[in-house]
Structures are given as C-alpha cells and as structure tokens.
Amino acid sequence: MRIIAMIPARYSASRFPGKLMQDLDGKPVIVRTFDATVATALFDAVYVVTDSEIIKETIEAAGGNVIMSKKSHESGSDRIAEAVEDLEIDIVVNVQGDEPFIEKESLEKVLGVFKTDFNKEIDLASIMVEMHRWEDISNPNIVKVIVDQNDFALYFSRSPIPYPRDKDAGARYFKHKGIYAFRKSALLDFAKLPMKFLEATEKIECIRYLEYGKKIKMVETTVEGIGIDTPEDxxxxxxxxx
Incomplete structure (x- = not known):
C-alpha cells in the first residue's frame, strides 16, 4: 500500500492572511509543518501543494517537494485531488499547513484504519480530541464532530454538537483535528461532486463526503496540538x- 502526505498551502488565508509564512522559532510555519510530517517516517513521499510562489520557493529552499496548483480551488481537498490524479498511490494524507505540531502517534492511528479495512468500506479517516472547556466547545473557529457507536462521523459543525439541552446526559464533545487520510478514489470523487448547502453554510469541506454518503472513520487521540488559525494561536x- 503506497501512502503519501500532501500539505495544501494557501498564502491568502481568510482569517489570518500569510499565516503559513509567519515565523515559528526561526522557520516559517509551513516549513515547521513539512519538517514534522517528514520526521514521522510514515510516508513514501511528502509534498506541499500550493498556488503561491513564495511558499513554493520557501519549501524548495528547505529541501522539500512542491506541486503547483494549476487551477484555483475552494478547498484543500480540491487542491490535493488535482495534485494526486496521475500519481500511483493508494492512500493520501492531508496534513493542514497550519498544524506544525503534527506527530507520529496520531498519524499511525489514522493509517491503521485502512490496514484493517479489508473490504475497503471506509472512504476516509480523521482525528478527534475530546474537549472539556465550554470556551472551546462554543468557539466557532473550532470544528466539532459527533460520531455513532462505531466512531463513524455523523456530522461536523462550528456550533456545539450535541446541543446540551440536558447537561447531565453524559455528552462528550470532540474537536475535529484537520488531518484526513483518503482513499484516492474518494478524494477524486470529492473534486467532481458539487458543493451542497450544508457544506456551504458551515464552511467545513468534509461535510461534502457525508452529504454524498461517504463513510468517515474517526479516531480518538489525546494529543491536542495547536492549529494556527488566528494571531492568538x-x-x-x-x-x-x-
């Protein structure tokens, strides 16, 4: 099974433009993320996929591999789908460019999903971390996920889900970390399918998979990490x- 990592990297992020080029202890955030992904030694290859010449030059100067997007894209999945279309691979892992604290333990758990999925029923896998602070649960910049009894995703939202109508019912709240592992076929399907209103409303791309009946396996981890969405992050x- 050939497994690669793709790091989609836009320069003009809406909430924090230029965040991937911000300094993080002597290196840009995107270089820290690239280095951390390579250091896991889990992939046959690691690429940064971008439409930015600045990011391209920065990654190449750091010794990394870059694929330039030929088209403009609405999401990281669309950008990666274009990049992998002609590559001979089985699984592609989308590592967000603003996740410099990515680590091996969580990635191994996600990839392990496919090693036991002998009937190839799982289209993609991702990571969730339990949250306990209401400040985080109610934060619209943090994407939440709810799952069924087998840890398949039911829905993703920027709102608190489930809504705590009964605060003593024992609900657990999970943050969705921006790491996905796709079967190549599922990723290519995503790029061909039009956006529906739920994805457009929440601005969460993985909702598109659910809307079209794809199966997303969630893996729980205790490693929090820090995704960089704001200057405060x-x-x-x-x-x-x-």
Missing part, C-alpha cells in the same frame, strides 16, 4: 514550541 504556538 500563533502566539500560543510560539510559547509551546519553546
């Missing part, structure tokens, strides 16, 4: 890195 990342 960057300051927190700098403190943790040191």
């Amino acid at each position: 960057l300051e927190l990342a700098r403190k943790q890195w040191k």
